Amino acid sequence: MTSPRPHAVAPLRRWRDDFRVLYRYVRPYRWAMAGLVLLMALVGATNAGMTYLIQWVMDTLIIRLDFRRLPTLAGAVLLIYVVRALAMYYSTAVSRTIGARVVHDVRRRLFLHVLEQPALFFRRFPSGQLSSRMTHDGTVLQQGVTEVFTDVVLEGFKALAVAMYIFWLNWRLALVALVAVPLLVVPVAVIGHRLRRVTEQFHGAVGDLTHHFHQVLQGLWVVQAYWGQARERRQFEQKTDGLLRLQRRWVFWNALHAPIVEVCLGVALFGLIAYGAYQIRQGDLTPGGFTSFVAAMLMVYTPLRRLSKLNDLLQQTATAAHRLEQVFLYDLRLPEAPVPVTLPVVRGELRFEGVGFRYPGKSTPALIDVNLSVAAGETVAVIGPSGAGKSTLAQLIPRLMDVTEGAVYLDGHDVRTLRLRELRTHVGWVPQEVFLFEDTVFNNIAYGWPAATEADVVRAARQAHAHEFILQLPEGYRTVIGGETTGLSGGQAQRIALARALVRRPRVLVLDEVTSALDSESEAHILAALAELKGTCTMIIIGHRWSMLRLADRIVVMDKGRVVDEGTHDELLRRCALYRRLWRRQVAVPT
Ligand SMILES: Nc1ncnc2c1ncn2[C@@H]1O[C@H](COP(=O)(O)OP(=O)(O)OP(=O)(O)O)[C@@H](O)[C@H]1O
Numbered sequence: 001m002t003s004p005r006p007h008a009v010a011p012l013r014r015w016r017d018d019f020r021v022l023y024r025y026v027r028p029y030r031w032a033m034a035g036l037v038l039l040m041a042l043v044g045a046t047n048a049g050m051t052y053l054i055q056w057v058m059d060t061l062i063i064r065l066d067f068r069r070l071p072t073l074a075g076a077v078l079l080i081y082v083v084r085a086l087a088m089y090y091s092t093a094v095s096r097t098i099g100a101r102v103v104h105d106v107r108r109r110l111f112l113h114v115l116e117q118p119a120l121f122f123r124r125f126p127s128g129q130l131s132s133r134m135t136h137d138g139t140v141l142q143q144g145v146t147e148v149f150t151d152v153v154l155e156g157f158k159a160l161a162v163a164m165y166i167f168w169l170n171w172r173l174a175l176v177a178l179v180a181v182p183l184l185v186v187p188v189a190v191i192g193h194r195l196r197r198v199t200e201q202f203h204g205a206v207g208d209l210t211h212h213f214h215q216v217l218q219g220l221w222v223v224q225a226y227w228g229q230a231r232e233r234r235q236f237e238q239k240t241d242g243l244l245r246l247q248r249r250w251v252f253w254n255a256l257h258a259p260i261v262e263v264c265l266g267v268a269l270f271g272l273i274a275y276g277a278y279q280i281r282q283g284d285l286t287p288g289g290f291t292s293f294v295a296a297m298l299m300v301y302t303p304l305r306r307l308s309k310l311n312d313l314l315q316q317t318a319t320a321a322h323r324l325e326q327v328f329l330y331d332l333r334l335p336e337a338p339v340p341v342t343l344p345v346v347r348g349e350l351r352f353e354g355v356g357f358r359y360p361g362k363s364t365p366a367l368i369d370v371n372l373s374v375a376a377g378e379t380v381a382v383i384g385p386s387g388a389g390k391s392t393l394a395q396l397i398p399r400l401m402d403v404t405e406g407a408v409y410l411d412g413h414d415v416r417t418l419r420l421r422e423l424r425t426h427v428g429w430v431p432q433e434v435f436l437f438e439d440t441v442f443n444n445i446a447y448g449w450p451a452a453t454e455a456d457v458v459r460a461a462r463q464a465h466a467h468e469f470i471l472q473l474p475e476g477y478r479t480v481i482g483g484e485t486t487g488l489s490g491g492q493a494q495r496i497a498l499a500r501a502l503v504r505r506p507r508v509l510v511l512d513e514v515t516s517a518l519d520s521e522s523e524a525h526i527l528a529a530l531a532e533l534k535g536t537c538t539m540i541i542i543g544h545r546w547s548m549l550r551l552a553d554r555i556v557v558m559d560k561g562r563v564v565d566e567g568t569h570d571e572l573l574r575r576c577a578l579y580r581r582l583w584r585r586q587v588a589v590p591t
């Protein structure tokens, strides 16, 4: 074991930090807490009152056999217990409520925080990590906050009141009896330090396990198709075994508490009995005083035992609070312009000027000096090899991410100066990977515009060539889709996603590889839909299919983050080697 000295100093500073973090969470309830502290002080006072009564019972009733004041005594006992019962009832109820409210606030805040974060946020905090923080750390925080009050404050007051009483009764004896307290400090600090480290590792490992679990569940069919169960089982077992090891280390350090505390208390009790007996013989102490003293000491020891766990409790609660705080401090939210520009009418003219984008942690930028103008109502196809930056470019238009260089303009306004909500109303984006909520077809489409009427949804579905197949679903627009099993083909899901984008009549429509994984019939449907939409809004179509390129007024070729050329099919075929290559691949391998 390392020297205890540094550990004994460091915890004080850490305690201060821990309390500060915890206080941030309970601050809204500080007045309720102040009331709680008063109630607990009252409970503590009743403890001192009880020990005083014991002395009185011993000396007056038992030794002197003087029964005249018995009714007063009975009344006093009753009063003390009624006050105590009421105070304890309220303090328990209030502390539990505060704990529940704190975790309620935290969960809400966490959800709202995450809700506004761009996709990049989830590289640092994957969904498993966030779920574990929301549920596990939330619960630890709730229990911690409640217990800090019921255990720490209440027991602290009980100990304090009785300690004050015994000092008043016989300070020399009190000093002997309380010798256990300083004896406890060092081992408790050392154990606390160990526990904290294990707790931190444990929390990290739980998040990691949850994340792994989520991932395997999401890709379970891939796991099964490639017979990966044994591999996944090994990995999972490695993680759970690690968790078990950490838990055992925790149990070891945690269990050390009790024996250390007991030994210290035993030493103190021995001192108390020896010195007390000596005082009685000297005539400095009555037997009643001694009995009352021992009773008081036992009353101090119980809270002390629990207080020795304070460190442990604080470690766990503070670790949970710190882990939640980490999520709150990591904020990638896109800033809203202080005085956003409102566009009464949007034409849909787009311009990229010197646009650069670099994903955090990547050495090469995904987009380099992209300059591109798209007239209102124009249809532009963007093609290029995988990794060219097409999807990145598409996400900059509805401002799902912000450029790291240059600017994107809509109708001549930098998109960062527009109100984010409005911008996204005007830009319809159909992502490369379709996502449908586990909800009805109607609600999935209406998600694009919550005020949409039935007629709007049907119009959008017709425009997306989805109306026919939706009517053939068991319950038409009321059929529940999405979730783990969509119950739809890729092309059908794609068309619902298109309808979702169309329901709000966007001025700019950005389609990221909407036909890349489709059979020819689905593709024909989508192409027909897009052909009808052509000219009604500005369209950016990403994809390689020749059928798509034919729709476009102009084709933009991208490679390695740059726009390498743009023009019509014939022009590009003539002068752009990359386009020729991509085109030949299309023709050679018709899909
Ligand atoms: N979330 C991300 N984090 C880090 N790097 C990313 C991320 N998404 C994309 N990239 C990188 O940015 C570059 C451009 O990716 P992008 O997805 O824009 O390409 P793409 O042209 O859409 O490719 P594809 O045709 O395969 O869809 C790639 O090098 C890719 O590795």
Ligand SMILES: [Mg+2]
Pocket: 390, 391, 392, 432, 512
């Ligand atoms: Mg892409």
